[in-house]
Amino acid sequence: MALPILYSYRRCPYAMRARMAIWAANIQVEVREIFLREKPAHLLHISPKGTVPVLQLPDGTVLEQSLDIMQWALTQNDPQGWLNVDxxxxxxxxxxxxxxxxxxxxxxxxxxxxxxxxxxxxxxxxxxxxxxxxxxxxxxxxxxxxxxxxxxxxxxxxxxxxxxxxxxxxxxxxxxxxxxxxxxxxxxxxxxxxxxxxxxxxx
Ligand SMILES: N[C@@H](CCC(=O)N[C@@H](CS)C(=O)NCC(=O)O)C(=O)O
Structure with missing residues (x-):
């Protein structure tokens, strides 16, 4: 089965927070580490604003804000109760x-x-x-x-x-x-x- 695709940049703090939520939720993704100066055409095609992180789900849904990615991941699985707050x-x-x-x-x-x-x-x-x-x-x-x-x-x-x-x-x-x-x-x-x-x- 196809995995969600995560466009990421290792040192980007927004991408870090997204990866931490995805990993905490134990969700497997295909990580596509990019060069910010040379963004892949597919990334710009699915998310023309050109920032990372961007997550594309197998059904084609695109999440292009780090907080939406965190929320999505933790809604699937939140073993540490990170969403159990106000x-x-x-x-x-x-x-x-x-x-x-x-x-x-x-x-x-x-x-x-x-x-x-x-x-x-x-x-x-x-x-x-x-x-x-x-x-x-x-x-x-x-x-x-x-x-x-x-x-x-x-x-x-x-x-x-x-x-x-x-x-x-x-x-x-x-x-x-x-x-x-x-x-x-x-x-x-x-x-x-x-x-x-x-x-x-x-x-
Ligand atoms: N609001 C966005 C901000 C993401 C963002 O600004 N990422 C930076 C890297 S840390 C980026 O991709 N900048 C585009 C560039 O440098 O070309 C989010 O929360 O995902």
Whole structure:
């Protein structure tokens, strides 16, 4: 039987969150690792916007947003109960991550492209979100409760990137709980699985 096709890019945080949900759900897919600069014609045909991840199901359905892919996978099978949380709380936190925080992250990573301000300004902008997450993690082990949810998985790849921009700064920062939470995900078997290298797909 044909497997769903996942167009992916290993280091893309959106693709990471999608792969983590697919792997957690134990769903087999054909991973097509792409070069962002040389997108396969089939990908652009099924999803002209040209971002990854994109999942094509055997019936032809195309899911072209990472959150839709996560939702689809976990609806099939959610052995760790990642969907057993308040939807509104999940959506709200992810919206801040994908909105303001992602914007600050891009500027913090590439300050040369945004010369209006110096790098520390952009880091401080991102820190509003870090402070919010730190406060949540002081209350419970995961962002929305004592067990992991879709929010943790969706947000983790972006915190990973933020931490990596200046690892020494992050290691010395006040975000003690957030560091522990990040390390937990980085050291997880699931993360190792989704970060394995897939051969690049060239038509
Ligand atoms: N809203 C999309 C965003 C996906 C996205 O922006 N992916 C980036 C890579 S991390 C991409 O494919 N960019 C297109 C490009 O760089 O050509 C989602 O959640 O799936």
């Amino acid at each position: 939807r509104e709380a999940v959506n709200h936190l992810i919206a801040i991550n994908d909105g303001e925080f992602k914007q600050a992250l891009d500027r913090y990573k590439y300050p040369d492209r945004y010369p209006e301000h110096a790098q520390p300004f952009y880091r401080e902008q991102g820190e509003h979100f870090l402070q919010r997450l730190e406060a949540a993690l002081k209350q419970h082990d995961y962002l929305l409760g004592e067990t992991a949810s879709m929010a943790d998985v969706a947000i983790f790849p972006f915190i990973r990137q933020f931490a990596a921009v200046d690892a020494a700064w992050f290691a010395g920062s006040e975000y003690v709980k957030l560091r522990g939470w990040l390390d937990g995900w980085l050291e997880s078997a699931l993360f190792a699985q989704v970060m394995q290298k897939f051969p690049t797909y060239t038509e």
